[in-house]
Amino acid sequence: MASGTPLKFSKFSYIFFIVFFSVILFFDSKNNVFSSLRVIQASIVITSDLLVNQTKNFFSSVYVSQTEKQKLKKEARELKNKYEALLAKNFFLESNAPNIESQSMRSNPTSAKIVNFNAYKYICCGVHEMLISKGAPLFRPVLNASGLIGQLVERQGNLGKILLLSSSKHFLPVLIGSSYCNASGKGIPMTISCRTDVSEINETIFRGQLVYTSGLGGIFPKGLKVGDVKEITLLGDAAEIVIELAADPRISPNVYIIEEA
Amino acid sequence: MSFKELLIINLSLFGAYLIDSSIISFVNQSFVEISTVYLVFFYWSYAAPQQFTLALVILSGILLDFLTASFIGTHTLIFIFFSLVFRSYAYRLRLFSHLQIALIIALLSSIGFTFKYLFIYPEGYLYSKLIFNFFSTIIFWPLIFGICRYLRRHYAYTIK
Numbered sequence: 001m002a003s004g005t006p007l008k009f010s011k012f013s014y015i016f017f018i019v020f021f022s023v024i025l026f027f028d029s030k031n032n033v034f035s036s037l038r039v040i041q042a043s044i045v046i047t048s049d050l051l052v053n054q055t056k057n058f059f060s061s062v063y064v065s066q067t068e069k070q071k072l073k074k075e076a077r078e079l080k081n082k083y084e085a086l087l088a089k090n091f092f093l094e095s096n097a098p099n100i101e102s103q104s105m106r107s108n109p110t111s112a113k114i115v116n117f118n119a120y121k122y123i124c125c126g127v128h129e130m131l132i133s134k135g136a137p138l139f140r141p142v143l144n145a146s147g148l149i150g151q152l153v154e155r156q157g158n159l160g161k162i163l164l165l166s167s168s169k170h171f172l173p174v175l176i177g178s179s180y181c182n183a184s185g186k187g188i189p190m191t192i193s194c195r196t197d198v199s200e201i202n203e204t205i206f207r208g209q210l211v212y213t214s215g216l217g218g219i220f221p222k223g224l225k226v227g228d229v230k231e232i233t234l235l236g237d238a239a240e241i242v243i244e245l246a247a248d249p250r251i252s253p254n255v256y257i258i259e260e261a
Numbered sequence: 262m263s264f265k266e267l268l269i270i271n272l273s274l275f276g277a278y279l280i281d282s283s284i285i286s287f288v289n290q291s292f293v294e295i296s297t298v299y300l301v302f303f304y305w306s307y308a309a310p311q312q313f314t315l316a317l318v319i320l321s322g323i324l325l326d327f328l329t330a331s332f333i334g335t336h337t338l339i340f341i342f343f344s345l346v347f348r349s350y351a352y353r354l355r356l357f358s359h360l361q362i363a364l365i366i367a368l369l370s371s372i373g374f375t376f377k378y379l380f381i382y383p384e385g386y387l388y389s390k391l392i393f394n395f396f397s398t399i400i401f402w403p404l405i406f407g408i409c410r411y412l413r414r415h416y417a418y419t420i421k
Contacts, residue, residue, distance in 0.1 A: 013315055014345040018338060021322075025334030029381060034333045041330045 084145035088256040109256035126168035126187030131159045136257045141220050144255050147247035173216040178202045180214050190245040198239050211243050266417040277301040292389035295397045299370045304409040306347035318344045335381050339373040367398040
């Protein structure tokens, strides 16, 4: 280990300091000569304790509030999911209920999560699609908390692809008042339109009139609310009716599939 | 000895003091008192008697007195005495095995411990404390020896 350890050193200095500090110790223990030093030490200890405790309390309160916040967030998310599921269920009741053919549809729809939805494409381009986390049977209506949003058209592994009502590839026979009309997506968000001969319109159609599914396509049952009439344009003998959809697919990550249509 | 090495020695003593006080407050048993500071002090006196000068010994002792709010001289006297023993028998101690050195150190630690409690703070003196201190010193010595040797070899390599 140590190679240069000296054998000789001044023992006198050691003995001198032993005597010296013995005297100091004696006087300090009898008369508290250095009590001020101990007071300083105590004040340092108290101050540092205070600082440490304050800092610890601060961080623990931050941690507790964060944990509480996370818990509340989770609770709020769960409540929101439940609320949306109830809204989706309520959608049937809000719709033209007596016309719904299948009573089994009133039962709980299967819920799923949106895993991929290109919002930019939804605004810019014609084909509106989204992927959801469940590959249910094909050609089933899909809704969210605000209403019908589209149908399941393809399975990709465990995922399902939804074609939205507003997609230019999507066709939906609708009922406006007592008149039938074959609507299709325009590639514009939340909008579909249909063109029909004026002679085929049975009664007056007005702006804001509610539009329902006709049940003719075989996928969507009759009587589900689709949206309302936004604009009517006369083109000679024909009329183009623009319908604003009731459901916005962007409002929630939860969707519900009606499996028994 | 460079400032860095001086700092390492004093920091190791301060670290040992923090360990001691943490263990005491954590365990909170009347008989538990571990003298890690003494062990670190023994190591530096044993491994670097030439560098661990009397001035440094006095400085460490006074600092420890201040930190522990003891009467000035309590630890200083003990440290000077230990330093005197180690300097006098530095070469001879190296002939012993680690177990023998651990026993010698435990004995010295017990002497320091007894001096501190019996003469300065007799109200805190307990035989169980003394026995615990003796055996804990034997147990902890190899650990402290290893840590301090690592520090010396890696950060204070000019101390030989």
